[in-house]
Amino acid sequence: MKTESKLESILNKGEFAVTAEIGPPKHSSPEAIKHHAEMMRDYVDATNITDCQTAIVRMSSIAAGLHVMKNGIEPIIQMTCRDRNRIAMQSDLLGAYSLGVRNVLCLSGDHQKFGNHPTAKNVYDIDSMQLINMVRRMRDDKVFLCGEEIKQAEPRFFIGAVANPFADPFEFRVVRLEKKINAGAEFIQTQCIFDMERFERFMEMVRQRGLHERVHILAGVTPLKSWRAAKYMQTSVSGMIVPDEIVERLKKAEDPKKEGIEICIEQIKHIRNIPGVHGVHIMAIAWEEIVPEIVQRAGLYPRPKAE
Amino acid sequence: MAEEFEPKIVAFCCHYCAYSAADLAGSMRLQYPSNIRIVEMTCSGNIDHRVILNAFEEGADGVYVAGCMEGDCHFLKGNYRAKKRVNHVKQMLDEIGFDSRRLEFYNLSAAMGPRFAEIANEMTQRIKELGPSPLNKKEGDTK
Amino acid sequence: MIIAQQKPIQEIAEMVKDCRKVLVVGCAGCVTVCLSGGEKETEILASELRIMRQLQENPLETVTFVCTRQCDPEYIAMLDNLVEDVDAVISLACGVGVQYIAERYPSKWVLPAQNTNFIGGSIEHGVWEERCGMCGNCILHLTGGICPIIRCSKSILNGPCGGSQYGKCEVSKDTPCAWQLIYDRMQSLGKLxxxxxxxxxxxxxxxxxxxxxxxxxxDVIIG
Structure with missing residues (x-):
């Protein structure tokens, strides 16, 4: 065990992990986060706390993570490279660790163009790969990015990264995943999977390179509420592939929400049988309350206890 | 006041079409207003933003550029370029608050003597309706 | 070259609204090549301003001049006589030119007519595109001659990010993903x-x- 992360201990035990996502609010009240955390508490091993997702200003992921933690769930703090330089990032990492955060997920972040402040200046001082490496070196080498020693109480995070099997160039995605593992990533959460065939091809390449033995891959799934949501993801969200069959299935369904849940459960059951996948990451966007049902019906309840 | 406004209109005419058409109109004894001052050009594509703006600054009430029919330019694409340039100047004129209807681009061929006269009439009519160029107001009063 | 584009004419007119006489100075360098601040554009701008002001019955006198370059003091010196009786100087150079004129004539009101956009080149006649981010530490030897600093919307050094799809960047379907270009190039060079x-x-x-x-x-500093 490198860290005190509960998620790490569950994954290291070989358990099939379940994580979910909580989006911080666009205001300063923690009530909704508390509510979501209480509801999910017994059904997930940890929840991601997004970092101003799609570049829309929201409560800081570290602050929101603290509310989640107080309500009994281990947070995975997302940290993007969009809004902070290396100084602010390291400072926030120290702060987050001091508050009890043990997991961090490193990512580039959506371009500010998509958010509510498209005229902002982005930072991108370091990229996600360099961020992963920085967090690892802070922990294992006890140094700041500049090389200066962290004299005491280095932050010991369980380090996560993302992979998108649906982005291009496809052949390079696994190579880049390897690069992230080399940089220090210990668990990976993928983009939402709808195209199962492509994900299986991705995992095949992962296994060929033996990466599944070096990193814990958590497959991302998203329950869809309607065919419109599916269509939107298909046409307007870059780096996403949604097959027409899913759109059609939701369109034909009498109760699209119910069908969306069914699809998601089927996907999870399928994913569990793909060798090398160590868990599932449920991104129920603006539909957090559905997570317990999905977990339960997918046969992932009760959750194991961490050591 | 009673005197009717006679606009000054400058027509930049391509040698291969509009200018010859003007000649033809003359030989055909077609009537067209004497308000038109023709400037012969080797190609309408030679027209320059500055020349158009200058014409207006120097007192023209209207300006038009006439080039060959599309596809018939002696220099292949001069007329397309001229048209684009004229449109650009029209846009500029609108931006600075000068009515861009005082500027126009036409396509015609050397054989179109009657069309030349028609254009001359059309433009003269248009400018008469618009009245003297606002850049000429003061001078116009004293002249 | 430096690519600049003229500010909206209304914005320039607003800057000189209290002037009676202005010197409009073009530049025969980059901005001539990118068709925004050369001799022609200088004369057009002067003409537009004169027409506008005449329409407002508040005539503006203009003097135009084109410097060989506005980024060398010796060429700016040629304006010494021209600036004497003007209320303002409008520069059509990049931001460097505006500042050089301002430095030489501390008592003059010096105004930019252009927005200086980027360092780039022409991709076809009338279209220019950014190519260099001027980071001061070139890495093109690592990226197959394609600059991720400026051509990647996130300046990623270990790309491509998850937003790259079908060869395009997540910011726009019209923007090629620089890292896809780098990948393709490195592949064809056998250097993946x-x-x-x-x-x-x-x-x-x-x-x-x-x-x-x-x-x-x-070695070239004199004196």
């Missing part, structure tokens, strides 16, 4: 293995945020 190397965080101190950068060639 280079992309597996972790590129360390960049030293940005050579870039824009350390105050004005300076370049010195000791």
């Amino acid at each position: 293995d280079k992309l597996l190397e972790l590129q360390p965080p960049k030293d940005w101190s050579t870039s824009r945020d350390g105050g004005p950068r300076k370049a010195v060639r000791e």
